[in-house]
Amino acid sequence: PAGPPCPPLRQVLGAHVSQAGSLVSDEILRFDFTHGHAMTADELAQVERIVNEQVWAAQPMQTYEDVPLDEARAMGAMALFGEKYAERVRVVQVGGMSPAEPSFSRELCGGVHVRSTGEIGLFKIISEASAASGIRRILALTGAHTYQWALDQERRIREAADRLKANPKDLVEAIDRLQEQLKEERAKREKMAAMGASKSQDEQIGAVLLRIEETEGADPKDCQRVADRLVEGKPDAVALVVNLDGEKLLFVCKAGEAATTAGAHAGNMVKAAAQASGGGGGGRPNFATAGGRDLGKKAEAIAAARAALSEQLN
Numbered sequence: 001p002a003g004p005p006c007p008p009l010r011q012v013l014g015a016h017v018s019q020a021g022s023l024v025s026d027e028i029l030r031f032d033f034t035h036g037h038a039m040t041a042d043e044l045a046q047v048e049r050i051v052n053e054q055v056w057a058a059q060p061m062q063t064y065e066d067v068p069l070d071e072a073r074a075m076g077a078m079a080l081f082g083e084k085y086a087e088r089v090r091v092v093q094v095g096g097m098s099p100a101e102p103s104f105s106r107e108l109c110g111g112v113h114v115r116s117t118g119e120i121g122l123f124k125i126i127s128e129a130s131a132a133s134g135i136r137r138i139l140a141l142t143g144a145h146t147y148q149w150a151l152d153q154e155r156r157i158r159e160a161a162d163r164l165k166a167n168p169k170d171l172v173e174a175i176d177r178l179q180e181q182l183k184e185e186r187a188k189r190e191k192m193a194a195m196g197a198s199k200s201q202d203e204q205i206g207a208v209l210l211r212i213e214e215t216e217g218a219d220p221k222d223c224q225r226v227a228d229r230l231v232e233g234k235p236d237a238v239a240l241v242v243n244l245d246g247e248k249l250l251f252v253c254k255a256g257e258a259a260t261t262a263g264a265h266a267g268n269m270v271k272a273a274a275q276a277s278g279g280g281g282g283g284r285p286n287f288a289t290a291g292g293r294d295l296g297k298k299a300e301a302i303a304a305a306r307a308a309l310s311e312q313l314n
Contacts, residue, residue: 058118249292276304
C-alpha cells in the first residue's frame with residue numbers, strides 16, 4: 001500500500017486493489033491483495049519495474065511517530081481496510097523529506113526494515129497465485145536472495161541447454177526443434193500403428209511362411225519396422241513389404257533364421273521384384289531392399305519375389 005501518487009499494484013491493476021495481509025522476513029516477502037483473477041506476465045513485469053525504479057532511486061525513509069489518526073489520514077497515509085487503529089498512529093513515508101513534499105508511499109506502518117529503498121538492492125517477484133477467493137498472493141525476493149535466485153535460474157538454464165546440446169541463448173529455438181521432432185515422431189508412430197492394423201497376406205511355401213504387406217507413403221525405416229514386426233517371433237517367416245511412394249516402389253524383405261536355413265534369400269527376392277518393375281537392388285540373405293520404377297508392375301513384382309522364394313526352397 002502507498003499514498004499518492006499511487007501504489008504499484010493499483011497503478012497496474014486498478015483502484016480496487018487493497019492489502020489483505022503480508023509477511024516480511026529475511027528470506028522472502030509475501031503480499032496478499034484483493035483482485036479477482038491471476039495477473040498476466042506483463043502486469044507482473046510492470047509492478048516489478050515500478051518497485052525497482054524506486055529501489056534504484058534510493059528513496060529516503062521518513063517516520064512520523066505518535067500522529068493523530070485523523071491527521072495521518074489527512075496526510076494521505078493509507079490504512080488497511082477493516083483494520084482497527086488506535087487514536088495515535090505511526091506513519092512511514094517513502095520519498096520526500098517532509099509530509100508536505102511529494103512521496104511515493106505514505107502509510108500506517110508498525111516498523112521499517114531499511115533506512116532507504118536503495119538497501120533493498122533488487123526486487124523480484126517469483127510467484128503470483130490464489131490465496132483465497134478474491135485474494136491473490138505475491139511472493140518476492142530482495143537483495144542477496146534475489147542474486148542467489150538468479151544464480152539458480154542461470155544454472156538450470158545451462159543444464160537444460162546442455163541436455164539439448166545447445167547454447168543457452170538458443171534454448172528457445174532448441175526447444176522448438178525438439179517439439180517439432182517429437183511431433184514428427186508421434187506422426188510416425190501413428191502411421192506405424194495404422195500399418196500394424198493392416199493385415200498381411202500370408203502364404204505357406206514349403207517350410208517357409210511368406211508374409212506380404214503393402215504400404216503407402218512410408219519411409220525406408222518405417223518399412224523396415226513393418227518387416228521386423230512381421231517376422232518377430234516367427235523364425236520360419238519371410239516378410240516382404242511393398243511400399244508405394246510417389247512414382248516409385250520400394251521392396252523391403254527380411255527372413256527369419258529358420259527361413260534362411262531352409263534356403264530363403266531376401267536379397268535375391270527383392271532383386272527379382274525390382275527387375276520385374278524396372279528397377280534394381282539386392283542384399284543379404286536375411287535382409288535386403290530394392291526399388292522399382294514402374295508402378296503398374298507392382299503385381300508382377302510381388303509374383304516375381306514369390307517365384308524367387310519358391311525356387312530357392314526347391
